Amino acid sequence: MKRSKAGAGARRRTRADRYDVVVIGTGPGGEGAAMMAAKRGRRVAVVERFTEVGGGCTHWGTIPSKALRHAVQQLSDIRANPLLRDYRSELRLSYPQLLHSKDKAVEAQVANRRRHYERNRVPVLEGHARFVDAHTLSIERHDGTVQQVVSEHFVIATGSRPYHPAELDFSHPNIRDSDSILDYPDHPFSVTIYGAGVIGCEYASIFVNLGVKVTxxxxxxxxxxxxDEEITEALSYHLREQGCIIRHNEQFDGIETPAKGVVLRLKSGRRIRSDVLLWANGRTGNTDQMNLAALGIEPNGRGQLEVNAHFQTAVPHIYAVGDVIGPPALASAAYVQGRFAAQHLLDPALPPQRLETIPSGIYTIPEISSVGASERELREARVPYEAGRASFKHIARAQMAQQTTGMLKILFHAETLQVLGVHCFGDRASEIVHIGQTVMADPARNSMRYFVDTTFNYPTMAEAYRVAAHNGLNRLS
Known part of the structure; x- marks a missing residue:
């Protein structure tokens, strides 16, 4: 996929087309908004500055990195399987070879996304969007021509990109961000990852399970x-067990680029030499060059937009959703935000939607997923709570799959038995959490008794809910 480049010649303007809703960006947030408005009978168009739909989520973020992670997990599982011990020496796949695993997933997702717009008769206008005024958008096409569209409402869903500090030269072949690491042509011996947020931890898991020396x-x-602290402590332990070196409370001081590799200097005086530096410290909202300031919409220092509970910006008919508004910066949350924004612009009387039961999913090896409150949050709020736990090493399905690392923890009100939070660490955690999410979202069902009284298939990972529920309720007696 090529990024759009405007031609240098004279730009030809066309007449302005009129729409009810124009969505800028075709990632999850933009798609959610466009599909909702289109299905409600509104005339909708989407603007995409690249040559394919899907946004950063499909092309540089969620889909390619998770496809790569899945390939690495499969390779790791095969190597650990005692039935395949005779074939271990033949399993020597390089990082570039594994990168190819993402290509088919990206292609399939692009095709799916494109069909959604075609079926719902939503035109995709390719080019860079810039506001002329509060109701007019100028779209500079790839060939240099300019199209204008007029709309009653706009939804900004332009996503984000890796933050680049001025002192780092990202054109250097061994200095990478989370986008360009997907084009790295070699199999590194060592990688330093600066930034231990979601992206940093996920790539640490990927590289360390490839046998790369990771700091x-x-x-x-x-x-x-x-x-939740117990979950992050488990992640730290298992990353270290896999061979990852973790340096806490460190700050960037500088970078050196000798003839081979890179050297990261930290303010503590530590110097870390490696083949590759992966910079994973923050994201920047894609709001530059959109002329938003002229409308009274001022992005913050990281290019993010402030919105209210309905996802309206400072200009009420212009909404913003997804990574461009900051946390939680999840693809799943962006899609829901887009749908909610479209619902509100169609019916301004609608109340704000509940977002507290949106789960987080972190695709480390093993996975992490959670929904609701953590123990720290409950302690600070002085909520009387108890915790029920189920260790995967005691779950039959996990034993069969040889995926016994991990646990499920359910936090619940000690008096009402209401489920307050679900936290999972281990294989398929991002799937397992949805059972707890469903129970928490239904006031009539939200009780620890539900997990005790419900019959779960055996053997399944879902059985962990019954085990954790009994464990928690036994603590009350």
């Missing part, structure tokens, strides 16, 4: 501090 530099005192 993960964290600017905070623990990994993924927004998650």
């Amino acid at each position: 993960l530099v964290n600017t905070q005192e623990r990994l993924l501090s927004f998650l």
